Amino acid sequence: MQEHEQQRHGPGGFNRRDFLKGSSAAVAATAIVTAEQEALAQKKGSAPVQGPGKVDVTLTVNGKQHKLSVEPRTTLLDALRDQLNLTGCKDDFDTTSCSGSDTIIIDGKAVYASTRLAIEVQGQQIQTVESLRNGNNIDEVLSGFVKHDAMQCGFCTPGFVMATRAFLNQKPKATLKEIQDGLGGNICRCGTYKGITACALEIVKGGA
Amino acid sequence: MRPFEYVSPTTEAEAVEALNGHDGQTMVLAGGTDLISLLQRDAVQTQRVVDIKKIDTLKSIEQVDDGVLIGATVTLDEALESPLLAGHDSIAQVIDGHRAIQIQSSGTLVGDLCQMPQCWYFRNGFGVLGRKDGESLAELGDNRYHAVFGNAGPAKFVCASRFAPSMVAWGAKVRVIGPTPEDEQFVPLEYFFVTPRLESQGVTVLKQGQLVTHIWLPTVADMKSGSYEVLESKGLDRPQAAASVCLQTEGDFVRDARIVMGHVAPTPWIAHEAARALVGQRLDEDMAGHIGDLAVSKATPLSMNEYKVAMARAAVKRSLLRAVGKLDAALV
Numbered sequence: 001m002q003e004h005e006q007q008r009h010g011p012g013g014f015n016r017r018d019f020l021k022g023s024s025a026a027v028a029a030t031a032i033v034t035a036e037q038e039a040l041a042q043k044k045g046s047a048p049v050q051g052p053g054k055v056d057v058t059l060t061v062n063g064k065q066h067k068l069s070v071e072p073r074t075t076l077l078d079a080l081r082d083q084l085n086l087t088g089c090k091d092d093f094d095t096t097s098c099s100g101s102d103t104i105i106i107d108g109k110a111v112y113a114s115t116r117l118a119i120e121v122q123g124q125q126i127q128t129v130e131s132l133r134n135g136n137n138i139d140e141v142l143s144g145f146v147k148h149d150a151m152q153c154g155f156c157t158p159g160f161v162m163a164t165r166a167f168l169n170q171k172p173k174a175t176l177k178e179i180q181d182g183l184g185g186n187i188c189r190c191g192t193y194k195g196i197t198a199c200a201l202e203i204v205k206g207g208a
Numbered sequence: 209m210r211p212f213e214y215v216s217p218t219t220e221a222e223a224v225e226a227l228n229g230h231d232g233q234t235m236v237l238a239g240g241t242d243l244i245s246l247l248q249r250d251a252v253q254t255q256r257v258v259d260i261k262k263i264d265t266l267k268s269i270e271q272v273d274d275g276v277l278i279g280a281t282v283t284l285d286e287a288l289e290s291p292l293l294a295g296h297d298s299i300a301q302v303i304d305g306h307r308a309i310q311i312q313s314s315g316t317l318v319g320d321l322c323q324m325p326q327c328w329y330f331r332n333g334f335g336v337l338g339r340k341d342g343e344s345l346a347e348l349g350d351n352r353y354h355a356v357f358g359n360a361g362p363a364k365f366v367c368a369s370r371f372a373p374s375m376v377a378w379g380a381k382v383r384v385i386g387p388t389p390e391d392e393q394f395v396p397l398e399y400f401f402v403t404p405r406l407e408s409q410g411v412t413v414l415k416q417g418q419l420v421t422h423i424w425l426p427t428v429a430d431m432k433s434g435s436y437e438v439l440e441s442k443g444l445d446r447p448q449a450a451a452s453v454c455l456q457t458e459g460d461f462v463r464d465a466r467i468v469m470g471h472v473a474p475t476p477w478i479a480h481e482a483a484r485a486l487v488g489q490r491l492d493e494d495m496a497g498h499i500g501d502l503a504v505s506k507a508t509p510l511s512m513n514e515y516k517v518a519m520a521r522a523a524v525k526r527s528l529l530r531a532v533g534k535l536d537a538a539l540v
Binding site for chain 1: 209210211212213214216218223225226229239240245256257285304309310311313
């Protein structure tokens with residue numbers, strides 16, 4: 001009997017209706033298919049099939065390696081929040097579209113954590129907002145946000161901080177227009193854009 | 209999200225083989241900017257996700273004899289930086305229009321061409337035709353973002369691809385492989401998109417076990433190109449109407465023209481008559497407006513989207529002016 005974790009969103013997991021609909025039949029079918037595929041894989045040297053049950057993965061988050069057991073359908077966002085307790089990246093699924101509050105940095109580039117599966121980012125350098133403060137060593141984007149009062153409710157803030165960090169790494173000499181366009185992938189419902197762009201502009205001009 | 213298997217092939221042949229499993233109930237994963245949310249919303253179901261990011265042959269932009277080949281996992285920011293695409297202004301303008309570094313660094317050009325419609329009936333599980341109890345929700349309900357061309361049949365959605373208009377105008381083709389590892393074909397992009405009459409027909413010509421591996425884009429010397437997307441707001445947004453043109457000119461006069469509108473029909477919408485009318489004419493602001501009028505003269509808006517016709521006209525006019533470097537002067 002294949003057990004699936006409770007998922008944050010949508011169908012799947014411990015859903016009574018799905019369970020009754022034919023999980024036993026599905027499991028039996030999966031077993032047959034897997035056996036066939038294994039035989040086929042050995043013959044042709046084809047790519048291995050992982051899941052749908054739990055798979056062991058290793059994620060490199062903020063410089064540390066973590067061994068996790070996740071289903072292929074687990075998003076990186078869910079793995080970071082639910083298994084590694086890195087709740088800085090926010091789950092904004094309830095909004096009608098992505099608002100960027102789940103922004104993290106993978107291999108130096110800003111990425112929405114909810115658009116990646118945990119299983120596909122193995123071996124890549126994942127950086128979350130928690131990495132920007134290390135004891136008294138505080139990233140200038142963080143202190144700049146405080147200085148320019150660039151938050152109200154704070155829900156979008158961690159994502160905005162990471163987007164700003166990634167953007168300034170790529171374009172340390174950005175203009176106001178480039179900053180406004182470059183940070184267009186994040187939305188703040190409170191309207192703190194003014195403080196955020198002021199913070200980014202100050203860093204461009206030589207530090208907070 | 210429903211459970212699924214994960215396969216990460218390293219060659220094209222392995223990818224095709226993996227896609228053929230489970231009777232083809234499989235999906236291709238590249239940037240993930242669209243697929244993951246579709247799966248979370250249960251708008252699509254799959255038994256297996258095939259991640260093509262580890263296939264080396266799909267990672268680069270290469271010069272070929274008469275054009276460039278863009279691999280399926282080339283992201284928007286990689287394309288923007290490539291010197292091989294420096295002459296394709298209309299494509300760079302669309303990349304610039306994606307005002308999110310997250311989408312630019314994850315999203316792929318091929319993924320954009322293959323993405324499913326943004327139609328809210330589809331996204332909420334009523335299928336691409338948006339039907340419930342035999343009635344078209346898009347026809348009876350809120351259709352402010354739906355098609356103003358090609359909407360006589362059951363399909364009312366608009367093609368979601370933002371690069372399709374510019375690439376169709378350039379005469380691009382897509383390389384499709386599968387369902388057997390030997391099958392390979394180059395499909396002209398203008399025939400790639402489908403207006404389905406049945407739910408099972410899908411929105412592209414891709415069949416089970418097939419995937420797009422490359423875009424072939426011709427390089428043409430002294431081709432002038434321009435795109436214009438009408439966006440609702442400043443940040444993360446999708447165009448409500450767009451147009452892209454490719455022109456060959458002599459002085460101020462147009463020798464050859466191709467005009468394609470986007471987000472107005474279930475497929476990229478080629479304005480043949482308007483393009484023909486432009487040939488031999490001097491392209492100035494009045495002429496661009498006249499061509500815009502011609503391009504939308506046969507629009508058939510639904511109950512709530514007549515406003516999109518004016519937007520499409522403006523997009524055609526402005527993309528023409530942008531191609532010849534007269535847009536900024538006209539907007540002042």
